[in-house]
Amino acid sequence: MLARDARYVVVVAQPGDTLDTLAERWLGSAARRDAVAAFNRIDAVRPGQAVAIPVADDNVVGVRPGVAQAVTILCYHRFGPRANTLTVTPAAFEAQMDWLARNGYAVIPFSKLDAFLEGREPLPPKSVVITIDDGYRATHEVAFPILKKHGFPATLFLYTDFVGAPDALTWAQMREMIASGVFEVQPHSKTHSNLAVRQADENDARYRERVRREVEAPAEAIRRELGVRTQVYAFPYGDVNEVVAAELRSRGIDMGVTVTPGGNAFYAPPLMLRRTMVFGGDDLDGFRAKLVSTVAFGKP
Numbered sequence: 644m645l646a647r648d649a650r651y652v653v654v655v656a657q658p659g660d661t662l663d664t665l666a667e668r669w670l671g672s673a674a675r676r677d678a679v680a681a682f683n684r685i686d687a688v689r690p691g692q693a694v695a696i697p698v699a700d701d702n703v704v705g706v707r708p709g710v711a712q713a714v715t716i717l718c719y720h721r722f723g724p725r726a727n728t729l730t731v732t733p734a735a736f737e738a739q740m741d742w743l744a745r746n747g748y749a750v751i752p753f754s755k756l757d758a759f760l761e762g763r764e765p766l767p768p769k770s771v772v773i774t775i776d777d778g779y780r781a782t783h784e785v786a787f788p789i790l791k792k793h794g795f796p797a798t799l800f801l802y803t804d805f806v807g808a809p810d811a812l813t814w815a816q817m818r819e820m821i822a823s824g825v826f827e828v829q830p831h832s833k834t835h836s837n838l839a840v841r842q843a844d845e846n847d848a849r850y851r852e853r854v855r856r857e858v859e860a861p862a863e864a865i866r867r868e869l870g871v872r873t874q875v876y877a878f879p880y881g882d883v884n885e886v887v888a889a890e891l892r893s894r895g896i897d898m899g900v901t902v903t904p905g906g907n908a909f910y911a912p913p914l915m916l917r918r919t920m921v922f923g924g925d926d927l928d929g930f931r932a933k934l935v936s937t938v939a940f941g942k943p
Contacts, residue, residue, distance in 0.1 A: 650698065651698060653694070653696070654693070654694055656693075661688060662676040665679055665696060674749055677747075677749075678765065679694065682697050703759075703764065704762055704908070705768065705937075707937075710937040710938060710939050711909060711910070711937065712766070712770075713905075713907055713937055714770045714907045715772070715906050716772040716774060716900060717773050717918070719773070719775045719786070719920075720775070720776050722736060722785035726923030727924075730923045731923050736789055740789055740795060742930070742931065744795075748770070748934070749767035749770045749771070750773055755770075756907070757874070757875075760907070760911060768936060771934065772798070774900065776831055776877060777835075778805050778812045780811060783812055787825065797827075798875070799817070799826055799828045800828075800829055800830065801817075801829070802832045802833060803861040806864075814869070817869060821869060828865055829876065830865060830873055831876075831877040832877075833856060838879060838883070838887045839882035839883055840882065855890060862894070874896065876899045877900045878900065878901060881901040881918070882901075887899075897913055898913045899916065901916065903915075904917060905917040905919065905938070906935030
């Protein structure tokens with residue numbers, strides 16, 4: 644170590660040092676390698692090179708002139724041998740995950756996104772969240788082993804009335820997925836009804852009771868069967884209104900996801916986070932185009 648104060652450490656790289664090892668040693672995580680690389684404007688380190696480590700991050704939310712760091716939340720539904728609108732083939736999903744790994748993307752869990760939005764913790768510049776909706780059995784058969792191979796975390800958004808259907812995940816499979824450290828499970832409603840649209844026979848009281856049930860029942864089922872607390876809620880069809888948002892707030896749920904595409908900067912409304920759907924017809928170029936790492940101020 645050449646020098647140190649409250650904000651920076653300057654070190655001389657030793658044989659075997661990499662951006663990953665320096666970030667692990669001085670910043671607590673190899674995932675922070677991009678902070679070291681960006682500050683020193685380097686792609687790698689060599690023995691004998693002086694490297695400055697910014698140990699106190701004054702720009703946690705990634706603001707630069709005219710732009711802010713953004714996180715893309717990807718949304719998948721089904722996996723199967725024949726691609727269609729909501730079905731992605733195993734080969735396509737494997738290629739997409741491999742592309743993220745080869746191109747320096749950091750796949751993060753929702754808990755890290757929460758800390759970023761609150762300005763508590765920085766994220767790597769190219770951060771992505773992976774989510775899978777509904778609870779199809781192919782999530783276990785196809786997505787789970789591919790994600791586990793890459794060490795990528797993901798969130799399953801489950802609508803709980805689906806459990807028990809022939810094509811659905813079982814609670815035992817979800818417990819296995821959670822125990823692996825790859826998956827977390829969060830609610831996507833009870834019945835998958837549109838919570839922002841009042842049904843024909845609903846007065847105000849009946850509508851609010853349905854919203855309450857669609858929030859409470861899946862949260863309780865997931866807690867009971869999986870021991871998981873609800874932190875984020877996926878709105879069926881991506882639709883939300885103030886009645887739904889108020890119900891979530893009353894239960895201490897501080898994040899919700901839509902299906903409005905785009906990136907999420909630090910100022911994104913936590914209960915209306917943007918989420919970008921991945922379709923079966925997307926080729927690799929189309930997938931790459933969905934990844935948003937920065938947004939211009941005043942734009943989505």
